Amino acid sequence: MVEVHLWGALRPIVGGAHSVFVDARNIRELFKKLGEDYPSFEPHLKRGVAVSINGKIYRDMWDTELPGDAEIYLLPRIPGG
Amino acid sequence: MPLDTSFVARKFKQIGTRPLRPDGLDKVTGRARYGADYNAPGQLIALVLRSPHPHAKIKKIDTSKAEKLPGVKAIITSADLPDLTNGDRGMRDMLENCMARKKVLYDGHAVAAVAAIDATTARKALKLIKVDYEILPHVTDVDEALKPSAPVIHDDIFTDGVEPKPAKPSNNNKRATFGHGDIEQGFKDADFIVERSFKTEQTHQGYIEPHACVANVNPDGQGELWVCTQGHFVYRNQCAALLGMDISRLRVTASEIGGGFGGKTHIWTEPLALALSRKANKPVKLTMTREDVFRASGPTSSTSIDMKIGAKKDGTITAAHGVLRYHGGAFPATWAEFGAMTAFACYDLKNVRSDSIEVIVNRPKTAAYRAPSAPMAAFAVESAIDELAHKIGMDAVDFRIKNAAKEGTKSSYGPVYGPIGIGATLEAAKNHPHMKAPLGKNQGRGMACGFWFNFGGQTCTDINVTPDGSVTVAVGTIDVGGSRASIGLMAAEELGLPYEQVRVVIADTSSLGHNDMTDGSRGTFSTGMATVAAARNCIKELCKRAAKMWDIPEDAVEWVDGMAKPAGSNAGNFPPLSIKEIAAAAGNTGGPIAGHNELVADGAGVSFATHICDIEVDPETGLSRVKRYTVIQDAGKAIHPTYVEGQYQGGAAQGIGWALNEEYIYGKDGRLQNAGFLDYRIPVCSDLPFIDTMILEIPNPNHPFGVRGVGETSIVPPLAAVANAMSNAAGVRMTHIPMSPPRVLKAIEALKKH
Amino acid sequence: MSSVHVTTTINGDAVDFVCNADEPLLDVLRNRLGMTGSKEGCGTGDCGACSVTIDGRLVCSCLVLGAEVGGSKIETIEGMAKADVLHPLQKNFIAHAALQCGICTPGFLVAAKALLDNNPNPSEEEIRFGLAGNLCRCTGYDKIVRAVQATAKEMRGA
């Protein structure tokens, strides 16, 4: 079980909470479970969601493990110039 | 072999030196080939018909007369680009932006395109196309677009991020919030509060090379595209998807790129050229005019930002709150969100909140522009921080140092920071001779900080050892600022070869796996990482071959300073083998020697900068000139310091232009009035002083050499640095960017009256 | 409008071409003569990327008609290096990193050469104003000005 913090735009889809607990070992599983539990997560994922694990931001490596005690934030996937 | 990407401190032999760039000679002799410098045999010339209206229904397009004009070989409208996007809103918007469908959404929106035997014929043909428009009310201002009375541009956009979902469509496609703590309590605890509203006008990346491509699609479905782009793999994938081609059948070759800064990360006319070529069954060259570039490529957002920051007498910030409205042009986007994430990132704040409001207006689709969305947010935050320091009576640098984020700080966008450089850049600024230099009459000094995320992404690199032992490195990220040199240095360092024996080329899309674009300051970071990994794989192979030559076990060979050596005395006593000797024998030890790597380079280091600006203001005309400018930025590790300086200087110059004179000016009719370099005023050589740079190196723990991206952060602080300098020079707090002379003079006159 | 036959000299070579009466010299160079070193950044004389000299005068080739240059002596970026010897400006632009993307570089080199031909010892201000007709978006001009200063010094010493 990991606690996942959500940025503002995701909070309405979980009923307003700032974080949710998810039973997931890695990012892929996290996204899968969020999609199952909260159907309106899917369009956000499509637009791009990044995951910060202990301050290191992952945009693409969905195999990355989620340590139980880690600080985890979902963030918009940023573009660059 | 998976790469251990963690930073390991070591003494470099070549990293940090300043060899000459491999593309220099072609560029100084006029031989380098850019988008418009390539011609295919028998090519047609294409031109695009663009809407003169900011918002209108397309009732009918009659191309019959144009089709009859001798020399016209193909004409396309949206009917030739069927919607194959299958519910993917982002792709559908991209398609609709390339060619208007039922409505035109901005002045300059493409409605038809012609391919003809020459430009003269194509121009004539455009005039023969009749478009019947039903003009609709339009809105181009970011604040006006949010008013209930504003015309709604898309009737299927309902604000996302609010519950319950709104019943009516609007021009606000999304809202979001970032932050932590209790800002209401924080403001109650404050002794001083600064609260102001800011506006920034829309700017363009202003690359000197207009978009250009040559497309060639055959009836058998195979195609080629020569194009100036920051990401040929992404262009390939998107063009193929929009045209219904198999991705593998479209081979994209990137030209030299004449500047991008984010503007060449999006497709614009390329699908039109491909569709014309397919229809005409001939190669088609399509070059945008400068006017087209301004009207119909992707400038950045204009913004409207409300900022409130409070602090105690001792200088501790107690709360900060920003409301940021950014437009995405005529399509839904999330630019305000990125502004909201970056706004307060420089500071260690107990109570902080930023709200983002995305807006849709009748302007061209917003594209990324160097650290997209961050400069405008930094303008508002750093202006307010400066004013707050004045109110408290603290030095502006000391106030920032006191509140600066550090390792372990919970960032305003959520996560806790690892090792970061904001404090170091501030300390360096405080001690910089620039800070103590005397100022002349009507001059003032200002400073500001900036933050950008940087990122990595999908990357793929091939290293091939040639029969004489020199090495080619094929990469898939476009070189926009000298990355061929920096990647060459990294390969040379890792392989232990002289830089001159490494040649780096940008491979076409059929020669290498997918690579993300050169954006997010990722070129040197991520391709560098993949190159280091490929070099290590290559070394492993070289050692294996040496082992065969010596007839000893593979693990009894080590690679030292570009040579294979027996590892330890019991491995045998052989003289070292050079890469040249191993390469010469390759045919008999297993064939060509290569090292490959495919990876996702996550974990780019966040980047911070502090800028110092001296400005002189003519109090009678509002005219200002930047007299001295210093950039201090953390590079993680500067692979090629001269080219890192170049990034710092270029970003600062763009930021100064943005601060002082650059802006999109729309008339009441919704038409862009300054679609050219005459009245879209980017800085010229005589507008600027030398730009001093100071490179700090706080290694990124997630890169083997410690690299952070360096390309983007330097454009973040200038808007505020210039504004703060202006405030100290002329006593006026400018809240509207650009600070053009009429705005500054008006502020000075208003000050006199009070 | 009709076609025009023009005989002229480009980089010391006699050149013949036929162009439309309303065709800019830049288009003639790029599309008819294959000399793509001169670049089109704007087509309106605002960026200087198409700079050439005609009879020693610096001009934007987008603002000159091909039909006008009969009997002139035109110099373009392609003629700046003499065989394999780079002009000192070319050498110094590489050495001082005075280019990044390089699209403005040919125009800057032609303009800087015209500047130094007229004024071998320009001040920083004279360099900056002398090059104000050339836009660069990558460098902030810093390393361009330094490269021109270094070249002026080197050429005076030579």
Place this chain on the structure above:
Amino acid sequence: MLAKEKGLAFVLAGGTDLLVKMKAGMIEPDLVVDIKKIKGMADIKKSATGFRIGAAVPGVALSENAALSKAWPGIVEGANLIGSKQVQGRCTMIGNLCNGSPAADGVPALIAARAKVVVSGPKGKRTIAVEQVPVSPGRTCLKKGEIIEAILLPKRPPRSSDAYLRFIPRTEMDIAVVSAAVNLVLDPKGVVNDARVALGAVAPTILVVADAAKALIGSKLDAAALEKLAAACSAACRPIDDKRGTIEFRTKVAGVLARRAAEIAYRRAGGKL
């Protein structure tokens, strides 16, 4: 040739505006006549009555002429502000005048100088004052088939000079947002006994401000006279708001520039401030 063309005919000298308009598709000429190689068109001649500047003389050639630069520094600096070094190699003063733009850099100092132009056409030649040429933005008084072949500048009395200043947001490459030209003649004591002030970009055509000249005549350019000059200039302005500046800005800065130009012209004429 120009008179006979039934369609749209243009004269090409520098072409720095003509080619831009052709590129933008704003005009599609049926006939373009290059006048650079016509005898007398490309020379500057000094005579007993003043200077004659041919229609095809490029901006850069004016500053290369030492006698002209000494007599009429304001006219030369105006001409040299038209565009970049690249444009200077091509653009001409008469082209600048015939564009009919109120923001033309080459023109206010000519008007302040009481310069005349020689117009030649199918019905012969006539000489008219420069300020009569532009009638409204983009339009001139020239009739079909007429061209301007030269500018005539009067001979300078002693202790006279002129100056031209324009306001642009950058240091180069912009069109004037406001501009001012001042032409002064001093008596031996340094009192202004003749003055003429012209303002650019503050009305549909370039303005000659008689009240501004009056404010200077009889003064040694003391603060009060300069203040009156600035006020007269601002009062005469009838500008518009556009992408380059506001009414408010142009009105205020016209006075500031006129004052600064007057000071420069005064010093150049040998006056001491």
